[in-house]
Amino acid sequence: MSGAGEVDFTIADNDIGTFTLARTPATLAEDGAATASFALTLDKSNATGTAVTVPYTITGTAANGVDYSVQGTSPMTFPEGIFSQNINIATIGDTGPEPNETIILTLGNPSNATKFSYTQMPVAQRTVTIIDDDCVAGDTPPTINARATGVCSPPTTSVNLNTYVVGAAAGAPTGSSLRWSTTANPTTAAALLPNANVTANGTYHAVYWVDETCFTGSNPVTITFNTPPSAGTLTAPANPLCNNTSTDFGVNSLSLDTVISGQTAGAWTVGSVPGSTTPTIGAGNIVSFEGQAVGDYVFTYTTTGAVTPCVDDIKSVTIEVDDCDKCAAKVAPSLDTSVQRTFCDDITTSLNDYIVGNAQPVPC
Structure with missing residues (x-):
């Protein structure tokens, strides 16, 4: 008793301060601008005279300092008059495709567990998921190689x-x-x-x-x-060409354009020849065989203007040349001047006696 007629009573405080956690939002875009917040709220003012603290840890598949940054330190402190503290999460953007990653907040027990309490929420309710926004195709287009197009x-x-x-x-x-x-x-x-x-x-x-x-x-x-060029179709003449000067015995010249068909642009050249003299391909691709050796003459047609990787086409035709004058008496016979040519009366010799050798020519 403090004095006459006075009684002192002690009022025992039986109030418990309760902490609750709220998370906003549940997912974040991985763009470097998105933020999330964990808000820890006390339902009553702390009147104990001593600040109460609540520790926390952050785990998950996301890495602090790589995938996100944290604004706030552990433990959170609640002096008298403070009812709420926030832990802010900010994503750190990157360009590498990766799986979605998690940030999980776990609260420890309040420092004054007698006067304050917190019931741990299910993991799903205290998890923030960072949604990967990087395209797995990447940012670099395909590289074209040096292959010919x-x-x-x-x-x-x-x-x-x-x-x-x-x-x-x-x-x-x-x-x-x-x-x-x-x-x-x-x-x-x-x-x-x-x-x-x-x-x-x-x-x-x-x-x-x-x-x-x-x-x-x-x-x-x-x-x-x-489209590759084509030398077309080459067809040799059915009959030999003649090497005679006179065309009375047969044709002695040829336009090479008459032995080819279906060709694209190109040029003729002379290939192998039977003699020592090579015929000339003249205007209009005409070749004269007058005075040329008997035998086979090869002429080659080569296209021009092929575009890589196409190549020019080459084809050849063989022209047969012959001596078309089959008369044996093509050369005047030689005379034998030793045979008597002066007579007094009857001529006793034949004219054939004046021919050197056989006087009987082969009929033409």
Whole structure:
């Protein structure tokens, strides 16, 4: 008793301060600008005269300082008059595709467990998930290699565009595929070719593609199908040409243009000849065999203007040349001047006696 008629009573405090945790939001975009907050709230003012602290740890698959940063330190402190403390999470953007990652907050016991309490929430309710926003196709378009883009058709009637990309289809980033379009930087699946095989000239654009939300820019390759030149069909004359001066015995000249058909632009040249003299190919590709040796003459037609990888076509024709004058008496006979040519009366010799050798020519 303090004095006459006075009684002192001690009021025992039986109030418990309760902490609750709220998380906003549950997911974050991995763009370097998104933030999340864990708010720890005390339902009553701390009147104990001593600040109460609540420790915490952050775990999960995301790495602090790599995938996110934390604003706030452990433990959180609640002096009198402070009812709420926040832990702020900010994402750190990157460009590398990766799985979604988690940030898990775990609270420890309050420093004054007699007067304050906290019931740990389920893990799912104290987890923030960072959603990866990087396209698995990456940011780099396919690289076109140095392979020649001109093809010769025939024999090549189609090409696989993938062979013009470094690494081909197997070089596409995991989870993406190498696709082609006739449109630069395609953004819709409808703009993609059904496959990499093409049969027509054109500029085709390579892109690494996942879907209409994930793709790279494109790089072009221009394919040109070149038609190879043709030496056509060569047909030798049915009868030999003559080497005689007179055409009375037969034709002694020939236009080479008459033995060829279906050819593209080109030129004639003389190949092998039977004698020491080579005939000349004149205007209109006409060749005269007058005075040439008997035998076979080879003439070659070579196309011009082939575009790589096509090559010029070469074909040859053999022209037979003969002496068409079959008369044996083509040379005047030699006279024998030793035979008597002066007579007094009767001539007793035959004219054939004046011929050296056989006086009987072979009939023409």
